[in-house]
Amino acid sequence: xxxxxxxxxxxxxxxxxxxxxxxxxxxxxxxxxxxxxxxxxxxxxxxxxxxxxxxxxxxxxxxxxxxxxxxxxxxxxxxxxxxxxxxxxxxxxxxxxxxxxxxxxxxxxxxxxxxxxxxxxxxxxxxxxxxxxxxxxxxxxxxxxxxxxxxxxxxxxxxxxxxxxxxxxxxxxxxxxxxxxxxxxxxxxxxxxxxxxxxxxxxxxxxxxxxxxxxxxxxx
Numbered sequence: 001x002x003x004x005x006x007x008x009x010x011x012x013x014x015x016x017x018x019x020x021x022x023x024x025x026x027x028x029x030x031x032x033x034x035x036x037x038x039x040x041x042x043x044x045x046x047x048x049x050x051x052x053x054x055x056x057x058x059x060x061x062x063x064x065x066x067x068x069x070x071x072x073x074x075x076x077x078x079x080x081x082x083x084x085x086x087x088x089x090x091x092x093x094x095x096x097x098x099x100x101x102x103x104x105x106x107x108x109x110x111x112x113x114x115x116x117x118x119x120x121x122x123x124x125x126x127x128x129x130x131x132x133x134x135x136x137x138x139x140x141x142x143x144x145x146x147x148x149x150x151x152x153x154x155x156x157x158x159x160x161x162x163x164x165x166x167x168x169x170x171x172x173x174x175x176x177x178x179x180x181x182x183x184x185x186x187x188x189x190x191x192x193x194x195x196x197x198x199x200x201x202x203x204x205x206x207x208x209x210x211x212x213x214x215x216x217x218x219x220x
Contacts, residue, residue: 017122018130018141020166023096024174027207028056034091038110038195045074046110048090055207061098064089091197092118094166095177113195117159117184120151128162139175141166157186177201 030053037047048071054064068084075081092098092114120126121143128145143164150158162184168177183196 018132018166019175020132020139020141020168020177020180021095021122023056023059024176024204025058027058029205029207029209030054030056030201031203032199032201034089034197034199036091036110036114036195036197038113038193040191040193043076046090047072050090052089056096056204057207059096061093061096064098091199093199094118094121094164094180094182095199095201097122110193110195113157113184113186113193114182114197116151116157117162117182117186117195120149120159121164126151126159126162137170139168139170157188160185160187176204 031051032054033049033051035047035049037045039045049069050066051069052064052066055062066086066089068086071083071085071090073081073083088111090111092111117126121128126145126149127147128143128149131142131144133140133142143162145159145162148158148160149162150156162182164180164182166177166180168175170176179198179200181196181198183194185194186192
């Protein structure tokens with residue numbers, strides 16, 4: 001069993017970002033799946049799933065291709081609509097940094113809410129901390145947020161009941177993320193909403209490698 005301690009030693013001063021937010025160095029082709037949901041009271045809501053393939057180049061997501069598996073959208077005084085939006089990702093990883101040309105989301109949408117909170121957690125704008133729990137070749141990072149915090153997502157949002165967990169596994173001396181889960185409630189004046197997203201990282205393959213080179217952090 002491979003110990004994570006040597007891998008963590010070089011990142012011990014990386015707080016407030018947990019180790020798992022820093023993907024493996026180099027270029028990797030990643031296959032994963034994401035799920036998301038958000039609701040604004042009883043007026044608006046959405047929930048959906050998507051598969052994705054992307055390149056991680058030194059911690060930056062580029063050339064991400066998303067294939068929607070369906071999203072159910074509820075609007076006031078309208079029937080629930082199921083749509084397949086392959087052009088606009090409706091999730092934002094806490095792992096790595098996204099460099100894409102996605103359309104600016106409406107501030108009250110789930111996309112904008114998640115983007116504001118992920119940015120705050122990524123860049124240390126929120127007064128939170130992380131507990132990292134190594135166990136042999138696995139690592140879990142759990143968000144510690146005992147008090148509400150405020151982030152900016154077109155408006156100042158008060159974030160309450162924020163919970164996040166990142167998990168990863170060390171393979172051949174490299175720490176690979178396995179999954180991430182984020183849930184939170186937000187408020188801005190009379191506006192109230194709740195949002196969540198889950199991302200599972202299925203395989204990592206060195207860019208340009210063949211399928212036999214793929215690392216599979218997740219157990220099938």
